[in-house]
Amino acid sequence: MNIDEHEHVIEVTDLRRVYGGGFEAVRGITFSVGRGEVFALLGTNGAGKTSTVELLEGLARPAGGRVRVLGCDPYAERAVVRPRTGVMLQEGGFPSELTVAETARMWAGCVSGARPPRDVLELVGLAGKADVRVKQLSGGERRRLDLALALLGDPEVLFLDEPTTGLDAEGRRDTWELVRGLRDAGTTVLLTTHYLEEAEGLADRLAILHEGRIAAAGTPAEVTAAQPARISFELPEGYFVGDLPPLAEMGVSGHEVDGRVVRLRTHQLQRAATRLLVWAEGAGVELGRLDVRAASLEEAFLGIAREAAGAAKTKEYAA
Amino acid sequence: MSTAVTTPVGRMTALARAELTLLGRSKGTLFAALFVPLVLPFSAQMAAKEMDLAEVGLTLGTVILPASIGFSLLYAVYATLVAVYTARREELVLKRLRTGELKDTEILAGAALPAVATGLAQSLVLAVGCTVLLDVGAPRAPHLAVLGLLLGVVLCASLAAVTSSFTRTVESAQVTTLPVLFLSMIFSGMFVPLEVLPDRVASVCELLPLTPVITLVRGGWTGGLSAYEVIGPVMTGLAWAVLGVLAVRRWFRWEPRR
Numbered sequence: 001m002n003i004d005e006h007e008h009v010i011e012v013t014d015l016r017r018v019y020g021g022g023f024e025a026v027r028g029i030t031f032s033v034g035r036g037e038v039f040a041l042l043g044t045n046g047a048g049k050t051s052t053v054e055l056l057e058g059l060a061r062p063a064g065g066r067v068r069v070l071g072c073d074p075y076a077e078r079a080v081v082r083p084r085t086g087v088m089l090q091e092g093g094f095p096s097e098l099t100v101a102e103t104a105r106m107w108a109g110c111v112s113g114a115r116p117p118r119d120v121l122e123l124v125g126l127a128g129k130a131d132v133r134v135k136q137l138s139g140g141e142r143r144r145l146d147l148a149l150a151l152l153g154d155p156e157v158l159f160l161d162e163p164t165t166g167l168d169a170e171g172r173r174d175t176w177e178l179v180r181g182l183r184d185a186g187t188t189v190l191l192t193t194h195y196l197e198e199a200e201g202l203a204d205r206l207a208i209l210h211e212g213r214i215a216a217a218g219t220p221a222e223v224t225a226a227q228p229a230r231i232s233f234e235l236p237e238g239y240f241v242g243d244l245p246p247l248a249e250m251g252v253s254g255h256e257v258d259g260r261v262v263r264l265r266t267h268q269l270q271r272a273a274t275r276l277l278v279w280a281e282g283a284g285v286e287l288g289r290l291d292v293r294a295a296s297l298e299e300a301f302l303g304i305a306r307e308a309a310g311a312a313k314t315k316e317y318a319a
Numbered sequence: 320m321s322t323a324v325t326t327p328v329g330r331m332t333a334l335a336r337a338e339l340t341l342l343g344r345s346k347g348t349l350f351a352a353l354f355v356p357l358v359l360p361f362s363a364q365m366a367a368k369e370m371d372l373a374e375v376g377l378t379l380g381t382v383i384l385p386a387s388i389g390f391s392l393l394y395a396v397y398a399t400l401v402a403v404y405t406a407r408r409e410e411l412v413l414k415r416l417r418t419g420e421l422k423d424t425e426i427l428a429g430a431a432l433p434a435v436a437t438g439l440a441q442s443l444v445l446a447v448g449c450t451v452l453l454d455v456g457a458p459r460a461p462h463l464a465v466l467g468l469l470l471g472v473v474l475c476a477s478l479a480a481v482t483s484s485f486t487r488t489v490e491s492a493q494v495t496t497l498p499v500l501f502l503s504m505i506f507s508g509m510f511v512p513l514e515v516l517p518d519r520v521a522s523v524c525e526l527l528p529l530t531p532v533i534t535l536v537r538g539g540w541t542g543g544l545s546a547y548e549v550i551g552p553v554m555t556g557l558a559w560a561v562l563g564v565l566a567v568r569r570w571f572r573w574e575p576r577r
Binding site: 057059078079082083087089091092093094095096097098102103105106107108109110111112113 | 323324325329330332333334336337340341344345406407410411412414415416417418419420421422
């Protein structure tokens with residue numbers, strides 16, 4: 001990490017959160033976000049994304065560890081932090097019987113340095129719905145209203161919990177554009193998502209959460225690079241994995257066999273692919289459904305899920 | 320819209336304004352808040368006519384007037400606020416509000432303002448109505464009546480927040496509010512003045528949260544409470560108010576149960 005210590009807008013150290021029933025949702029995570037960065041927390045449902053963000057927003061006190069937002073404790077020093085942050089919760093939180101304009105006006109009355117509500121409604125494309133009751137909005141429109149309110153006070157730090165869930169493709173792209181624009185203007189953004197392309201396309205850095213722990217973290221390129229590339233193919237009748245050249249020699253770090261389908265993982269894609277194809281050519285073997293794929297964030301994500309599932313068929317080689 | 324830093328008053332005003340709009344749009348709550356307290360005094364009047372009030376130094380008016388104000392506090396403030404707090408929690412509005420600059424007490428107070436204003440306005444109307452129609456006469460110790468009313472508002476609002484903590488939906492609020500409503504109406508001197516109850520029962524009833532409110536309001540009109548007699552209800556009322564505030568801090572739920 002090459003960001004100056006003083007520029008850390010969000011600092012999280014060994015953070016833990018335990019719910020009333022004893023469930024440990026966040027199990028000791030550490031990361032930091034620099035000023036003007038977009039940081040994504042990626043994970044499946046139940047990975048601990050929202051539980052973490054709520055601690056950063058100061059909605060709850062951590063069971064252990066430390067959170068600093070703009071150098072302050074967001075829970076204990078709420079009055080100092082809140083005027084400088086904007087929050088978009090995972091789910092609405094608006095009285096269903098108020099109109100969009102009434103909701104925005106109410107929120108504007110509670111935000112220091114609020115922009116005219118109409119401006120932010122226009123920004124998210126809701127100006128035409130100003131007189132519509134919240135209960136009549138679609139899920140996507142509610143998300144956009146939530147985003148508008150989070151932006152009302154021109155916050156320095158923006159927390160977006162699944163900002164594009166429920167949006168259509170166009171709405172999602174609009175939101176991405178908006179977040180990029182905010183980042184360019186210097187806003188620090190922490191978002192959660194379970195859309196891989198959202199994290200890949202939007203985040204400067206990201207952390208993949210799994211069962212309350214950080215399973216991988218870094219820039220999208222770093223996280224991806226740590227992951228193996230994949231080669232999968234179908235062996236013809238009568239051939240087995242044992243017929244291939246020694247896997248370790250091919251640069252293969254792991255493999256799975258599923259019927260006649262073989263999946264290889266490697267950090268040396270060119271070498272493994274070449275050895276495989278040379279072997280197939282020499283042996284006169286036709287590899288069915290051959291698929292050679294470079295490492296991707298999706299692979300990283302699935303890899304983490306796979307490890308968790310403890311796939312019985314997986315055998316790891318010493319790298 | 321101001322570009323300045325928000326103030327507690329400004330924030331609560333913005334919230335109260337939205338709540339007032341919502342109260343106007345919630346027909347069921349509005350009906351219970353406005354209509355019930357205006358009707359109940361008539362049934363209380365029928366009950367009061369059965370009793371020998373003169374023997375304990377009361378008149379129909381000095382029974383009905385405090386009872387009316389009690390009904391108003393119970394329905395316009397208490398029951399309304401249980402529904403409001405519960406609805407806002409279930410819609411995650413409370414959680415949303417807590418992400419902003421509003422402090423917790425500002426959220427509860429701001430949301431309570433329209434109901435409290437309704438209760439106070441209604442009490443005023445009922446007091447004037449009873450004074451004129453039941454020939455009660457002007458209050459002899461108005462400061463006691465005002466003290467009782469203010470105590471009642473704080474008590475009902477904090478009781479509402481506590482009750483709402485144990486209420487999952489707006490529908491179930493119709494059930495969870497019953498204990499406080501019934502206990503107060505029957506044993507806090509509303510339908511039945513404590514003066515006509517056996518001493519032992521009366522001294523237990525005096526400890527109920529709304530009893531000091533009724534006692535003080537009645538005393539405000541009759542002027543029949545000595546300075547010494549005022550201390551008891553004031554202490555009881557304050558004790559309940561402190562308990563209520565502590566209970567809210569301890570038990571109030573800002574989010575629905577998962």
